[in-house]
Amino acid sequence: MPLRGGCRKEISVQTLRCIKMPLQMLLAKAHLHVVRGCATLSTIQTKVATVGMDFGCKNSRVAIIESLVPHVVASEIERYTPSYVTLTELDSPTSHVWCMQHLDRVGKRVATGQIAKFKMLRRPSDVVRDVKKLIGKQFDDPHVQEMRKRIHFSIIEGPSGEAWVEIHGVKFSPVEISSAIFAKLKDTVLMYQFHHKLQVVVSVPPFFSEQQREDIKLAGNTAGLDVLQVIDDPTAAVLSSTTNGIVVVFGMGAGSYSISIHHMPNTNIKDMKVKAQSGDPCVGGDQFDNILLDHFVSKIVELHSVDIRGDKYAMTLLAEKAEQVKVDLSSQPKVTVSIPFFTGSAEGPVHLNITISRPEFEKLVEDLVGQIQHKCQQILKDANITDSDINGIVLYGGMTRMPKIREIIYEVFGKHQISKVNPEEAVVIGSAIHAALFVEEHQEIREDVIPLSIGIESANGTFTRVIPRHTTLPARQTVTIPSWSGDGKCAHVRIFLGEHAMCGNNLPLGEVQLINNRSSYNGSINFEVTFEVNKNYVLKVCARDESVDQTSEVLKTLRIGNNVLCKHYVNKAVRDALLKWATKINDPWRMLAQYALNTLYDVSLSRRDKIPQDLYEDAVNVLTDLREALDTADVVLKDKVLAAESMVAAALNWMPCEPPQSDSLDSE
CATH class of the missing domain: 3.30.420.40 (ATPase, nucleotide binding domain)
Incomplete structure (x- = not known):
């Protein structure tokens, strides 16, 4: 494959294996399952x-x-x-x-x-x-x-x-x-x-x-x-959020801004209604840039007696700087524009050096901000609601990061929960979700493929796919599941059908028990569990001990009902999974969180008798905090993961303090 820059490089199979191995190890550790088998995905879907x-x-x-x-x-x-x-x-x-x-x-x-x-x-x-x-x-x-x-x-x-x-x-x-x-x-x-x-x-x-x-x-x-x-754009932005009820959508990009109030009673977008809509198609971030640009041009005339309006190169450069200053003022109290040899004058080169503060900028754009505030107040009257009726706020567009704009939103609509989606990416994410929903609605269910995924419950109730949707039938997949406890104790494997990241939102099909008859002294064993689905949607689950040369034992036979494979049920399952995409446990920090969770659990369990009681209790508290943080924002989850990693290091490195040895002279 040609690489960027027009270069071409041959990559060996061994190199690819070396690159891929750490990720496989991480996933195996995070989910404690290894999936392999011979399932064929429908060729139509992959293209x-x-x-x-x-x-x-x-x-x-x-x-x-x-x-x-x-x-x-x-x-x-x-x-x-x-x-x-x-x-x-x-x-x-x-x-x-x-x-x-x-x-x-x-x-x-x-x-x-x-x-x-x-x-x-x-x-x-x-x-x-x-x-x-x-x-x-x-x-x-x-x-x-x-x-x-x-x-x-x-x-x-x-x-x-x-x-x-x-x-x-x-x-x-x-x-x-x-x-x-x-x-x-x-x-x-x-x-x-x-x-x-x-x-x-x-x-x-x-x-x-x-x-x-x-x-x-x-x-x-x-x-x-x-x-x-x-x-x-507002419709797409609403889809990127998981908030239902009365939702205020405020968007402001480079060319325009819009305010709308949506009523989304459930996850079905056909039931979504727009109660009121307003805005201005000609007022956006560019107008703020132009005001700032005019301010800089006036300052140059005032300081250097040079008018650069006829110099398209200087104006283009200054316009780029004005846009960057506007962005920087959202996170800094003041910004300095410094451009050496910016232009020339009768006295020689002009070195630009202008400082502007956030209050100065807000003073320059107060008329535009006032118009936006009036539109926000008016839309509440148009929708015949008050700020107490609002369930959430969705923002899209880079201009919504401006502190003054946020201040208006809080002042008019109240300090409700704002969608955690990146404002610059809310619209494109919602558009992709809408595309998937549209395709799913117009897609016929084929009899030779499985319309929903079959999977098992992993740590913390997460759903691990074994046979993914759109797999051609018949299909067969094998999962390796470890059993840590011996002496006849059971490992329960719960089986689900659906697409949601959490098993609680999917359809339970049944449960199998894997019994480890070894003694605890001999340690854990691995069970090889095989899932087979035929063309009649009959699921057969078999299992065997990997360390013993024996045939698999059929543990359970399940029939997937036709009622859950109908078009209505499949569409609902896919729609719920898409509109709750933020709970998917597959982004990097959540993968690391799963890894840290399992590592800390293993370490604290294995060293329970070797570390002090207070350190063990601290480890349990960190485990609890990390488990509860799995569905929170990345910023919160990151801190919990780092705390868990520190606790792992503390538990592994702890050693009992040895009593000081007495000096030989003192002993004499």
Whole structure:
């Protein structure tokens, strides 16, 4: 496989095994199960991916569904792709050939993303950005004319009066530029995981007209995507949250902001209703940037008597700095912009050095903030509710990190629980969930595959899949389960059907008992448990002692009822698992938590008679805290994992203090 930068490197099988081994050991330790067998996944499912895309003014994102869990896919640098597009000649030398796209109409290459953004500082007139603001708009639209005064690339009138752009003398429609961005997002997914087909749901602002939505869909299809639906950003953001009831959704990106109040009575998105909606399609983070930019330009005139408004290079650089200052002021009380040799004047070079504090910035944008606050207050009246009726708040868009915006939200809607999802990624995660729900609803249940996963209960009630959904029948899988206690004691294995991460939300099928007849002195043994499902959905569970050469003993035969394999039940199980994706115990910190949990348990049990009672009690308390923190935020879980690792080290390294030996002279 060609690596980034155009290089090619051969990797041996042995190297791959060495890379993979630590992860296998970690998973085996975390779950105490080793799964192997001969199950065949349906070839149709492995070639199609359900994907969500957030097409933004400044940045675009893509998320893919894996095992009913949404994952935001990282681009070449960050977990987003800058929505910047430029042209590059075919023979232009570049080490980033892997991120280029052909545009056959003009026989040139389109550079999209970070490369185009870097080029903007050198040749601002050759880079198109904010194309989302142009799509579906006419050239004489007042907002388009206002935009022309601020940007440095050429916006022209199209064949039918639409707003088009021109690069290097070549005219492009916004749909063509947008398709280049979608093609880059498609490549991002394919570099992460190959699929023959991407089924995509794209999110757009709620103010978009039907024509704008059709143009977005056309751009996606032109890029080789199968665009299933174009949905509103607030709808996607709600799906990324696990909050039910009355939910306030506040979103603010680069180009617009919206406020909506949703009523979501259950996990069925068809029952979700929008009680009220408001916002402004022309006010977003860019307007805050422009106010800050104008402030800096005025300061330069005041300090150096130089007006840089006619210098597109200086204005482009200062605009980038203004955006970064706005971001930094969300976490810092004041920020200094320092650019040596920024421009020139009659007296010589101008070295820019301007400091602005957060209160100064908030004073500059108080009119915009006041408008937003008024809209928030009005929407409560429109929905005929009070802040006490609200069950939760969902935020999306980078501007929601601004302290003043958060202050308004708390002041108007109350200090309710805010969704823990990253605001920049809430929309793309919700879009991916919506895509998976859409595909599942329109997918027929095939008789030759199992529609829901069969698994067993692991530590702390987590669900470990043995036979995954969409496995072709008949199927057979084997699990190795250790039994730590001897002398005839039993290990209980509970079997479930479903897709949720926690067994309590899945359907129990039954339970088998593994009896260890060895003496405790001889230690643990491993049971080899085999699960077989035939085409009639009859599950047979067999087991044998790995250390004994004997045939497997049939422990239990279970028939999976047709009522739970119907379309309605399968859709509900998948929907519940998708909409409760945040409880999936498969992200890195939770995997480490499972590992630390089992390690500390083993260490404290084996050294119980060797360590002091107070140290043992501390270990038990740390175990309890870590077990309770499995469903909490990563920040909390991280602290508990580190505490458990410290306790493991303390228990392993503890040694009794030896009494001091008396000096030989004293003994005499």
